[in-house]
Amino acid sequence: MACSLTRSEQAEVQTLTRLASLDAQALCASLDHAFMGLVWVDGQGCIRHANRFFLERAVPADRLADCFPDILDSCWQALLDPSRGAQRESFHAQLRLAAGGLASYELQVQAQGQEPAQAGAVPGVLTLLALRPMDERGERESVAILQRQVLEAVALGRPLPVVMDLLCRRVESLAPDVICSVLAVDAQGRLRPLAAPSLPSSYSNALDGLPIGPAVGSCGTAAWRKQAVEVRDIAEDPLWADYKGLALSVGLGACWSTPILLDGTRVAATFALYYRESREVAPFHRRMVEACAQLCSVALKHDEHLRQIERLAYFDGVTGLPNRSLFHDRLGQALPVAMLSGSPAALLLLDLDRFKTVNDSFGHATGDEVLRQVAARLQACLREADTLARFGGDEFVAWLPGCSGSQAMQVADKLLAALQPPLQLPNQAPLLISASIGISCFPEDGQDPELLFKNADIAMYEAKRAGRNCARFFLPAMNQALDERVALEGALRQALSTQALRLHYQPKLRLSDRAVVGAEALLRWTDPQRGAVPPDKFIPVAEECGLVNALDAWVLEAACEQLARWREQGVAIRAVSVNVSPTRFQQDDVAAHVASLLARHGLRPEQLTLEVTERLLLDHDPRTAGQLAKLFAMGVRLSLDDFGTGYSSLSYLKRLPVSELKLDRSFVRDLETDADDRALASAVLGIGRALGLAVVAEGVETEGQRQILIELGCEEAQGYCFGRPMPVADLEAWLAAPR
Ligand SMILES: Nc1nc2c(ncn2[C@@H]2O[C@H](COP(=O)(O)O[C@H]3[C@@H](O)[C@H](n4cnc5c(=O)[nH]c(N)nc54)O[C@@H]3COP(=O)(O)O)[C@@H](O)[C@H]2O)c(=O)[nH]1
Numbered sequence: 001m002a003c004s005l006t007r008s009e010q011a012e013v014q015t016l017t018r019l020a021s022l023d024a025q026a027l028c029a030s031l032d033h034a035f036m037g038l039v040w041v042d043g044q045g046c047i048r049h050a051n052r053f054f055l056e057r058a059v060p061a062d063r064l065a066d067c068f069p070d071i072l073d074s075c076w077q078a079l080l081d082p083s084r085g086a087q088r089e090s091f092h093a094q095l096r097l098a099a100g101g102l103a104s105y106e107l108q109v110q111a112q113g114q115e116p117a118q119a120g121a122v123p124g125v126l127t128l129l130a131l132r133p134m135d136e137r138g139e140r141e142s143v144a145i146l147q148r149q150v151l152e153a154v155a156l157g158r159p160l161p162v163v164m165d166l167l168c169r170r171v172e173s174l175a176p177d178v179i180c181s182v183l184a185v186d187a188q189g190r191l192r193p194l195a196a197p198s199l200p201s202s203y204s205n206a207l208d209g210l211p212i213g214p215a216v217g218s219c220g221t222a223a224w225r226k227q228a229v230e231v232r233d234i235a236e237d238p239l240w241a242d243y244k245g246l247a248l249s250v251g252l253g254a255c256w257s258t259p260i261l262l263d264g265t266r267v268a269a270t271f272a273l274y275y276r277e278s279r280e281v282a283p284f285h286r287r288m289v290e291a292c293a294q295l296c297s298v299a300l301k302h303d304e305h306l307r308q309i310e311r312l313a314y315f316d317g318v319t320g321l322p323n324r325s326l327f328h329d330r331l332g333q334a335l336p337v338a339m340l341s342g343s344p345a346a347l348l349l350l351d352l353d354r355f356k357t358v359n360d361s362f363g364h365a366t367g368d369e370v371l372r373q374v375a376a377r378l379q380a381c382l383r384e385a386d387t388l389a390r391f392g393g394d395e396f397v398a399w400l401p402g403c404s405g406s407q408a409m410q411v412a413d414k415l416l417a418a419l420q421p422p423l424q425l426p427n428q429a430p431l432l433i434s435a436s437i438g439i440s441c442f443p444e445d446g447q448d449p450e451l452l453f454k455n456a457d458i459a460m461y462e463a464k465r466a467g468r469n470c471a472r473f474f475l476p477a478m479n480q481a482l483d484e485r486v487a488l489e490g491a492l493r494q495a496l497s498t499q500a501l502r503l504h505y506q507p508k509l510r511l512s513d514r515a516v517v518g519a520e521a522l523l524r525w526t527d528p529q530r531g532a533v534p535p536d537k538f539i540p541v542a543e544e545c546g547l548v549n550a551l552d553a554w555v556l557e558a559a560c561e562q563l564a565r566w567r568e569q570g571v572a573i574r575a576v577s578v579n580v581s582p583t584r585f586q587q588d589d590v591a592a593h594v595a596s597l598l599a600r601h602g603l604r605p606e607q608l609t610l611e612v613t614e615r616l617l618l619d620h621d622p623r624t625a626g627q628l629a630k631l632f633a634m635g636v637r638l639s640l641d642d643f644g645t646g647y648s649s650l651s652y653l654k655r656l657p658v659s660e661l662k663l664d665r666s667f668v669r670d671l672e673t674d675a676d677d678r679a680l681a682s683a684v685l686g687i688g689r690a691l692g693l694a695v696v697a698e699g700v701e702t703e704g705q706r707q708i709l710i711e712l713g714c715e716e717a718q719g720y721c722f723g724r725p726m727p728v729a730d731l732e733a734w735l736a737a738p739r
Pocket residue numbers: 506520521522523534535536539552555579580581611641642665698699700701718719720721724725
């Protein structure tokens with residue numbers, strides 16, 4: 001503690017220090033006027049000289065210990081130990097007054113000097129003690145200094161046990177008669193020693209893990225009651241019945257414990273003062289504890305914040321799983337171990353299928369709940385040695401040490417099975433969710449994190465392509481396939497930017513008289529190296545790399561322009577159909593784009609049909625519904641392509657603003673030989689009639705199919721039977737030729 005003597009007093013004492021080896025008695029006399037007590041004590045704690053200030057106030061005594069009842073002999077021994085040298089120390093103590101009673105004093109062990117040799121006696125070391133009456137202001141100042149020191153330690157980010165240790169030591173130096181301890185209370189309500197610098201570690205160890213309760217010494221009870229507990233006699237108090245043996249064995253007589261509450265209710269710790277004898281708490285100690293309790297709660301709260309920040313840095317805030325950083329740390333540690341031990345391991349990359357749709361349709365709060373439930377289900381499938389992390393979005397990663405390839409696939413199957421039961425979400429219908437998993441195995445698929453991740457990613461991508469809800473191992477051939485996809489994507493971008501794409505048109509006819517009612521625009525791409533690339537190959541790549549919206553926009557533009565030209569030229573094509581990918585409808589501008597195209601080319605909305613696949617029915621994105629409603633309100637026709645092959649649900653159909661169904665060619669192909677296909681085709685036509693929708697049969701290749709479709713009541717069709725998709729000039733020639 002900083003010296004609280006005035007400057008002139010300090011100067012005086014320094015002089016004394018220098019003169020201490022001279023005639024102490026004479027010096028005392030000369031300092032009788034000083035407004036502080038001065039006492040020379042020998043190594044045994046006997047008072048050798050004292051000035052008038054001290055003698056007038058203190059109870060007459062030979063030994064210092066008799067003047068300060070709070071301070072034990074052992075404390076004096078330490079304070080007066082000659083080996084302390086010039087080290088100064090300040091503390092508070094109660095002085096027993098000659099007039100009766102006690103008064104608070106600040107004591108300063110000021111200096112040591114050689115006792116002048118007496119005749120026949122060995123000269124010893126004398127210690128000079130300076131005493132100043134402790135008024136309330138002085139007390140406040142000492143406590144303020146203590147507070148500042150502890151808060152500084154908190155602010156400097158010292159670890160919590162270090163801060164608490166400092167607090168205890170500072171309190172003990174201000175009040176040498178007390179022993180301080182701080183015990184944390186963990187989430188399970190168990191005591192956890194934080195600091196007790198003057199208690200034997202055996203004592204703290206014995207308390208570690210003790211559950212708080214209604215009679216668990218002073219601290220356990222204070223934490224339980226959320227109230228301070230003052231036990232004046234540990235030997236007799238029932239609260240200590242089960243623990244007094246422990247306390248008495250280390251010389252503790254009384255204990256006053258104060259619970260430290262955070263947020264007003266939560267007990268985070270206890271702050272305790274022990275005395276070696278049975279006694280009540282001194283008033284100064286009470287005031288000090290008030291301040292210490294505050295300091296404890298500041299330090300504990302700060303520590304909680306630090307932990308929270310640490311959690312945020314290393315753990316995912318939504319699921320509580322390790323995040324990318326922590327996962328990489330752990331992988332960085334695990335790989336060298338696996339390498340040395342030669343044991344296998346597997347990295348699983350798991351991506352939820354169509355999670356974006358869940359987020360867009362139900363909002364982010366529900367999305368978060370889905371992630372939490374998914375994380376819990378995945379975690380439940382893994383062993384303690386495994387690490388599961390969330391990398392953000394809908395991507396989870398698991399590191400399975402010691403796992404062979406076949407075991408990793410078993411784990412992946414377990415994870416997929418765990419996701420199968422519908423998720424129960426608050427205020428929502430049960431939700432089905434699935435995932436695609438890519439697996440890369442250590443060491444064969446990679447020996448460093450980058451390669452393992454890259455290969456697991458490639459495998460995961462293959463799982464998506466294979467239809468989702470499945471797991472795939474990485475295979476070296478996948479790398480080649482990926483390279484090809486990347487090359488194809490580059491070439492397609494190039495083709496789009498250099499206007500190297502073309503549209504072919506397939507006529508749409510009325511079955512009864514083969515009159516042409518329109519044409520479907522179908523995209524064609526001839527690459528200089530690859531030759532003609534079928535749309536079945538490049539459209540999925542465009543969808544994966546996000547190029548499909550640009551492609552669709554180009555097709556729309558080109559088809560509208562062509563229809564306008566045909567109308568100008570009087571060619572008998574009254575309407576065009578254009579295929580549009582589901583993702584295009586998530587763009588806020590699609591309805592506006594179509595409206596501007598129609599206006600620019602002088603077309604009526606009903607002359608344009610947008611063909612969408614059944615995949616759109618799964619899209620719960622409100623933007624999609626909004627764009628479809630706008631297009632329908634404008635009068636643009638919507639046609640449901642490949643009807644009956646995918647996820648059709650009649651209720652969806654009722655909700656969507658559809659004008660036309662396209663009977664998929666898989667139902668048409670065997671119409672002549674398969675009664676089931678006839679029944680299905682008839683059912684689709686029935687649905688169309690019931691809902692007032694036109695039904696267009698696709699892929700009509702034979703006259704027999706045409707006849708059956710007419711019999712079933714189908715009015716329009718497309719197919720090789722009438723005309724293949726053709727370039728504009730060929731279509732115009734086909735139209736002009738007699739049929
Ligand atoms: N988003 C976009 N998708 C497009 C676009 N252009 C085409 N596509 C889609 O690609 C898929 C394959 O199309 P394509 O190879 O052009 O095949 C079409 C016809 O050639 C084929 N067809 C037509 N008649 C017959 C027939 O009698 N037999 C037979 N075996 N095939 C026939 O069918 C395809 C037309 O299908 P659909 O669109 O379902 O009417 C295909 O899914 C296209 O949709 C584009 O610009 N954007």
